[in-house]
Amino acid sequence: MNKTLEFMSKKFGVDVEKDPVVRLTQINRTIIAQLFAELGFTEGAEIGVAQGAYSKVLFEHIPQLRLYGIDVWQNYPGYNELENPSALKEEAYETLKSFNSFLLEKFSMDAVTYFDDNSLDFVFIDGAHDFKNVACDISEWSKKVKPGGIVFGHDYKFHKEYMQRYRNGPPRKRFAVDVKLVVDAYRDAKGIRPWFEIYPEIPDPTFGRDNPCWMFVRQEGDTL
Numbered sequence: 001m002n003k004t005l006e007f008m009s010k011k012f013g014v015d016v017e018k019d020p021v022v023r024l025t026q027i028n029r030t031i032i033a034q035l036f037a038e039l040g041f042t043e044g045a046e047i048g049v050a051q052g053a054y055s056k057v058l059f060e061h062i063p064q065l066r067l068y069g070i071d072v073w074q075n076y077p078g079y080n081e082l083e084n085p086s087a088l089k090e091e092a093y094e095t096l097k098s099f100n101s102f103l104l105e106k107f108s109m110d111a112v113t114y115f116d117d118n119s120l121d122f123v124f125i126d127g128a129h130d131f132k133n134v135a136c137d138i139s140e141w142s143k144k145v146k147p148g149g150i151v152f153g154h155d156y157k158f159h160k161e162y163m164q165r166y167r168n169g170p171p172r173k174r175f176a177v178d179v180k181l182v183v184d185a186y187r188d189a190k191g192i193r194p195w196f197e198i199y200p201e202i203p204d205p206t207f208g209r210d211n212p213c214w215m216f217v218r219q220e221g222d223t224l
Helices: 003-014 029-038 053-061 086-096 107-112 131-144 177-192
Strands: 021-024 043-047 066-070 101-102 119-123 145-154 162-165 171-174 195-198 215-217
Touching: 003 029, 003 145, 003 215, 029 053, 029 145, 029 215, 043 053, 043 131, 053 066, 053 086, 066 107, 086 101, 107 131, 119 131, 131 145, 131 177, 145 177, 177 215
Parallel strands: 021 195, 043 066, 043 119, 066 101, 119 145
Antiparallel strands: 145 215, 162 171, 195 215
8 A cells, every 4th residue: 555545544534455435525625635735746737727716726735836737718529518718718827827837728638648657646637527538538647647646536426418508598508427437437447446436525615515526546556
């Protein structure tokens, strides 16, 4: 067991050797940022920046953080959640201008080629939630995290496509959220143990009642 897993076992009071799937509830995304700081993480990437809200949380809690933010700030097949992408991009640049942030305005699979394998302390995956994009993100970005680092993702859930009305406009198709189906299949195919399911019962100071998340620690011998 590596030092990261030992630390998490003590911090959260869980047996990571006994339980292949560990459920955490007394936690939120801010506590995860604090965990990264306690582990001494200083180099990370965030896939899906939007307005930069979680980037800011990470910077506020992690001394000396160097963070790469990847977002194309546009809607595309598999992702149509943004009502005003250009405004979100402007807000992200403004919010993060005083931090050690490097924003890459690229699609995830174009940006990932800029990074060496085993080079990052952590990656936070919160891009498009459809099957294809989730599969690409977890498959390729996990390789960029060094042993002892953490792969962390948002919206650990599943729902089918549906129509949603936005304010007074016409209804718009919302793409399926396939995150749980895809990452669980990745976990089982790659034999990742332990696997952390995060169901935040503690409201986050920034995000309030947040969606579930998933997480795993890279280990020597992983075949990703």
